[in-house]
Amino acid sequence: MTASSHPKSTAHDLPSQVKQNTGESVFNCYQCGKCTAGCPLAAEMDYSPNQIVRMLQLGIPELEEEALKTFTIWLCLTCETCSARCPQEVDLAAIMEYLRQESLRRGLVHPKAKDILAFHQAFLDSIRKNGRLHEVGLVAAYKMKTLHLLQDVLVAPKLLFRGKLKLFPHSIAGKKAVQKIFKRTIQEEEKEDHS
């Protein structure tokens, strides 16, 4: 039979979104588990990587949403070991990346992931402000966001002594250009989401 007998799914289900945005099909996964077997943090995750894919394979909206709520997607280090070894050539790292972005868009971020998210946001704030990353500013901002005030206090002086910490940020001439980039990408989407 020809293509016409297999109507393409036009639904806005998560697997279709994943396919559209990453080019990866979750249906290529045959659940061998090799991704999980090689994942450095699989033991720390609430769902293992192959289970995340499984949640997207069944066509059950509740499970798809569940995937976006997992801690797993935020623990993913993007080390790409899974993608590199996948026998079915599924780029799971790319899928994880998309799920993080979607989780953030839908406001489904796992509570335990707030620290990780705060760090990423502090990181981007720092770039938005200066065009480059200011490590002291980053750590300070992160601490303010998470109230982990004492974490790393023992490390900071060492860095300072070794001349590794700059108290004042580098700023670049093209700061405006970078800010514009932020405006057109991440901020624009945030706005859209709020409207």
Place this chain on the structure above:
Amino acid sequence: MNELQQTAKDLLEKNAVAVVIGYGMGSEPSLRRAVFVRKPDQAPQLIFDESCRQNLAFYVLKPEVKALGKAAVVARTPTLRTLLQLATENQITDESVVALPVGNGSVQPLTNFAAIEQYLANVPRGFTAQEQQELAAIKSKTLADRWAFWKSELSRCIKCYACRAACPMCYCSKCIVEVNQPQWVPVPSDMLGNLEWNVIRAMHLAGRCISCGSCADACPAHIRIDLLNQLLATEAMQQFGAEPGLSVRKDYALATFKPTDKEEFIR
């Protein structure tokens, strides 16, 4: 004496070739014609400029030319591709023709197919933006307008077969239009005959045409038959990756297939 003339002279002096087929001045300053230089001192007859458009490759298949001995051909890119395509179709053998590439800097004789392949690997290919636009312009017409357009174009066809005569890939000793058992193409140059002739010609060149444009140049009625060829060349390239005349590999797109070829039009 320019490089082309010098190269031709050298080849003839060394008896590396018996004749150099090239472009010479035509009967009017704006016209060019093919010249057959057989003596070193005639080399200055050879010219090359923008007006030299004819694809000279088809001369190498002519028995009269073959009788002269080994030939060198002044070759623009389409001519080089023609030579390779003729080779894949068993019409010329390796090292039987010397190509003198023009239009891309140095005129370094290419004495075998491998050299031509290598030369072509570095030459840009594909249709120009203008050519693509012309095609797109017709495609964007409505069905009825396309029919009307070709009806009016083909109404001028007088079945003189100048297109065929100019085409280096039309080397068949008995063309389909001359086959009369059965009579595939009606003899009169009416709409049916003209349509069938041009459709058949386009299909017979699909996957083989190297897009030199000689057919359209030769058409006394100025019918844009090259667009039919361009359409199928583009499709063959996009659908099957066919790029005729880039190697001597036998890879005629219509004599092979992929199980995964597109078929959404088949139900």
Place this chain on the structure above:
Amino acid sequence: MAEFEPKVVAFVCNWCTYAGADLTGTSRMKYATNVRMIRLPCTGRIDFMLLLQAFGHGADGIIVSGCHPGDCHYSAGNFHARRRWMLFRELLDFAGIDLRRVHFSWVSAAEGAKWAELVNDVVNQVRALGPYDEFPKRLNRQSLEQLCSVEVGR
């Protein structure tokens, strides 16, 4: 006024579609009478020129049908045919010939119902399009028969 009845010519391969149409018959399924089948060994045998001839000889619509990919009796004839059709369709379309008059299909020896459906569908479509008068026609049958009989004289 009598409704226009189109003439549809079907070029089919012997092993799948012809057999499929046989099955339509043995299953006593009904379809429109407008179709005339030309039986060939394989879709690979179908010269694109035959399609033009059919129009030239008064066909209003054409069906070309053979084995599904992988089922070809000759293992690959339909694959070759498919490539040819791809280009031929593009060319017809470019030349302004209505592709709704040319239908390609895979009908297997088991798909008797599909054949009936296909024929009905094509006949209906072509009937709606009306007679293909725009397409130039060959000389009429009688005069051609006279021409042909000259060479048939053996």
Place this chain on the structure above:
Amino acid sequence: MKIGFYPGCSLLGSSREYNESLKAIAPAMGLEFAEVPDWNCCGATAAHSLDHQLAFALPARILALAEKAGMEELLVPCSACFSRLAATRYELQKNADLRKEIIDIIEMPYQGTVKVSNALEVLCRAAAANLNGKITKPFAHKVACYYGCYLTRPTELATCKRTEDPQEMDELMKVVGAEPIDWAFKVECCGAGLSVSRTDLVAGLSGKIIKDAVHRGAEAIVVACPMCHTNLDLRRDAIEAQSHERYSIPVLYLSQVIGLALGIDPRTLGLHRHHVPVRFPDAAPNASADSKKPELQLSGKDD
């Protein structure tokens, strides 16, 4: 050879010794660096965790700037930055629609002509061409070459051929007199991006790496990535606390090892900036008689 240079943020701060050592060895390696003018941060893990377009737009601006400056090749020493830049170039090459989108966002012309290279490939190439006869103080130690993620993954951008057991850095270390060991954690992840937010996990992952290297007799770990360095060096206390083990094995950038072998002053190479002191025990089996132990006993923890 003149080559474009993108230091990235960490080479100006927490890993400035990588920057310093690269610049220190450049003349001997026949390299001349031209920094991308007015470069910005590549966005690192944060950008591509949160926003798809931003993750390509930030690196694309850097590549566009390099293109504008007429660079043909860009050295990106930080493996993480390298990964972002190389991935951006690859994706934009593959996906014309995305390229158009990104060009609209950065408002700069972008062709994708600049080749993105990391320190390992540039130094390997330079070493083969220029190091002959210049090694005055062979680095005669057993080293564990640690490649981490970005030199071997994703496969289509991998610098190294044998992605599960790469050899390029090992070969380079042999050139400068070191003895690379065969070990099992060459390409395991150190925890990278979670260094600040989940130090506990990073300590676990990095701890396994250090344990295997030490267990197999390595005297130093050689890295080519600031994040790997941070996790293996700066996070050493956390690692030790979690594993209840003490590890004195230093972590060096490959440029520092080359620098030492070239006889460059350790301070110039920024060895004093490490958290774990760069010191080798006297009994090091491979240390030759004239080895430069005194010079290497640099201040570290107790500075």
Place this chain on the structure above:
Amino acid sequence: MPRIGVFICHCGENISGTVDCAEVAKVSAEFPGVVHSVDYKYMCSDPGQNLIKNAIQEKKLTGVVVAACSPRMHEPTFRRACAEGGLNPFLCEMANLREHCSWVHEKLPATTEKAIDLVRIMVEKVKRNRPLFSINVPVTKTALVLGGGIAGIQAALDIANAGHKVIMVERQASIGGHMAQLSETFPTLDCSQCILTPRMVEVAQHPNITLYTYAELEKLDGFIGNFRAVIRKKAKSIDEKLCTGCGVCFQKCPNKKILSEFNTHLGTRTAIYVPFPQAVPNKPVIDREHCMYFQKGKCRICEKFCPTKAIRFDQQDELIEVNVGAVVAATGYEVKDTDFFPEYGYGKYPDIITGLQFERLASASGPTGGVIKRPSDGRIPETIAFIACAGSRDPAKGISYCSKICCMYTAKHAMLYKHKVHQGKAYVFYMDIRAGGKMYEEFVRRTIEEDEVHYVRGRVSRIYDRDGKLVVRGVDTLLNAKPIEIEADMVVLATAMVAQPDAEELAQKMKVSYDENKFLSEAHPKLRPVEMNTAGIFVAGACQAPKDIPETVAQASAAASKVAGLFSKDELSREPVVAVVSRTGPPEFSNCVGCFLCESACPYQAIEHEEIKTRDGKLIKTVAKINQGVCQGCGTCVALCRTKSIDLQGFTNEQIFAELVSL
């Protein structure tokens, strides 16, 4: 002038129920060229057939159209009737009034009109039919069997026992193939060599079988019934007639450290050697790459000790030309080596072995005498891990297919291990268990239930060494996808079964097709499973696709029966529906311009080059020629030919053209 007879069948009521047969006969009679037109109740009955036979004679018919049922039903009947009536059977055509008309339409004027059209179409066609004659091809009743594994052995014995000659060509020094290497076979655990070696001996002693070992196919030309093969007999460096196989030479050979191919590099052999003790023929060959005399010019110890003076250092390869009527390709498979797996250490760990290596370790005649020992230190592994699907079902590694036998032999390996090492722990990492076969599932269950082998469902991501152990990092997807780490002493990879490295080259030599994995392609996946699309060449065993021993033997016997069928007659008779290249007079001789674009389109490689020469031998032109023994008549070349110099008998351009004209 044509004289056509038209015969309209009522088929009882089947046709006449909706078609006015008398009207059809009446109108048909008026068609130009029709001299006789009748209708009758049952045309296929004897009286009906007699109507045709009589009319042929009485009306001197030059063509017959029977308008009745589908030609797929009764064309042979009516063609035979025509032949009996004295008309060439190919001058008879059928118009399908039943399946294509009366059964599918209501009783309407249009139905009868259509019936008339159908008759007219066939009348126009049959006017242009020409007498055709069956093509007869002589058959050489000798089969060439390529490969001396179990597939080749079975095929050769079956053909030979049917009374035909067989030439068997085996690349190695002995026949036996991979089956000779196996320890025990699933699911019965009978000893592989015990069941195989009698068959090997039978081959050697069979009066109808000529055996060439240490030989390869060099060239194959010709077509069904008439192949000509050139076989390269590689120099064995011994005189086989003199050699008694006493074995003194390999006892004396000083070079004893060569890794034995038969023992999968786990044991050694000498430079002059027989691959294994039960080899057939049991005569040694000299491996020149490792022989000191060939490499360094000194030694000749074997020559000195040979009691029959059979050593021949100066022996050359020999080319033997044979005529055969059929070929059976049974060239077998290879398995992927451990170096194929980056994540499992690129083959650098000696204690990671392949399944085939495990067979040798488990074999009583193997390098360890059947004791499972680690290659690295000879210790008996206390924990062993088996990894199924190593390379198979792994598109990322370029192998998307299932190797089919691994599930079973892995279960067998685990079971054999447990039988030999009672206290040992065995793990099997698997994705799915495919145990379809007689007593197969029961066998796997026995491994799990009785031998307590631990089956873990999940792929292994990585293996690395730690203190002399192999750390296997897997996952149990049945246990909430929990990462599992096993410290094993030995790991056995069930590595993928792949085509022989030179399978593609062999296929090209034989001009047969092969798939993307370089396995040879059968002519039809369901209905012609042992034929190849080049007539006269058959396929058996794992060179076609991974398969186990019972399937291989079944396919080999099937191929043999096909060969025996082909050899049952002296001549092969074929329908003359084949393509022909037209020839004309000088100076062109043929409209074919020799572009040979048809050559690659032909699914059967039936197109040959024919040189047209002048009387004094000067080449005028090279044109296409159809080998009528090979052509199957699909007509793809006909449609492709620009000059229409190829035509298809029975479906000529003229015929089809006339059908269209008559519309």
